[in-house]
Amino acid sequence: PELAAHLRQCSLADAETDTTAAPLPAPFPQLAQRAQQLSALGSLPETGLPPAAHRLDVAVPGRKWQQIEAFASHLAFREQPRHWLDWCSGKGHLGRRLLQPGQHLTCLEYDAELVAAGQALSTHHHLPAQHVHQDVMANDSARHLAGDKSVVALHACGDLHVRLMQLASQQGCRQLAVAPCCYNRIATQQYQALSTAAQASSLRLSLDDLGLPLSETVTAGARVRRQRDTSMARRLGFDLLQRQQRQTDEYLPTPSLPVAWLEKPFEQYCRDLAELKQLQLTGNPDWAALEAAGWQRLAEVRNLERVRNLFRRPLELWLVLDRALFLEEQGYNVRLGLFCDYPLTPRNLLILAERDR
Secondary structure, eight states: OHHHHHHHTSOHHHHHSOTTSSOOOTTHHHHHHHHHHHHOOOBOOOOOOOOOOTTTTTTSOHHHHHHHHHHHTTOOOSSOOSEEEEETOTTOHHHHHHOOTTOEEEEEESOHHHHHHHHHHHHHTTOOEEEEEOOTTSGGGGGGOOTTEEEEEEEEEHHHHHHHHHHHHHHTOSEEEEEEEOTTOOSSSBOOOOSHHHHHSOOOOBHHHHHGGGOOOTTOOHHHHHHHHHHHHHHHHHHHHHHHHHTSOOOOOOOOOOGGGGGSOHHHHHHHHHHHTTOOOOSOOOHHHHHHHHHHHHHHHHHHHHHHHTTHHHHHHHHHHHHHHHHHHTTOEEEEEESSOTTTOSOOEEEEEEOOO
């Protein structure tokens, strides 16, 4: 109760500060220290990645290219790969960056337009790359995973990277590098543990639980964060309005709205949203008070979330360790570590798996 009361008095700016900047009532400091201990993980060793070919990074967003460079520079396999397979490749930027003389590249991608664009880029750079239109969740995707392939997946979502690990181990792939992402993008309503240890655990995770590690905006710019805060504060202000108008203490779902709506005055925003929800407004609402209350509620929500957010990284590590243990059970030698700093991407965990011949 003391911690909850304290957090409710904190400002929105407090919610954005480092959790160690100001002492909070127990048990927050103890939980924060424990979370930090559980999240401790070192970086994988870097390899001597040759410089990228001339103009290979053209048309690749800057942050994405930096992530590719970081990922590629940490693929320290014992044996030199001969044939790269880029899983869920998009245009194949990662695969092309990895490709060295004497090697081959296959890129698998579901979006036909990206396949065509990727093949055009590889042809332009005179690279031995084949871009294949393939649904990796389909039964026939296993045919691409011969034992001589070195398979890479940078931020393949949920079931997509799990499917890769299952098929690669079945097909005898010797080398595998996976940086998981979007753990909540799965077909089931509950997490299906992969390893024996995780299956024996009493931990049960819902889709909402699996989304917790993703609930950050580290890579978002200041403008995007302001838009996010304004949108949420206005929704919370409108929520108070609709409860008053409907005289019922129940949440009223509202649709996603264009960013342009944030340019409207708060009163007009609420009137237009009420019309959209077929809610007849009566009386003379105190628009200034409602808007201020929305921002206050946002501050409360964000500060109360600080406790929940302590578990983001430990939960993500638990999920990635489940994947690493699964691969060990399939006969791989597995290493797990960081491939870049957190600000470049929060999804900076890399699983390297290699089988002996």
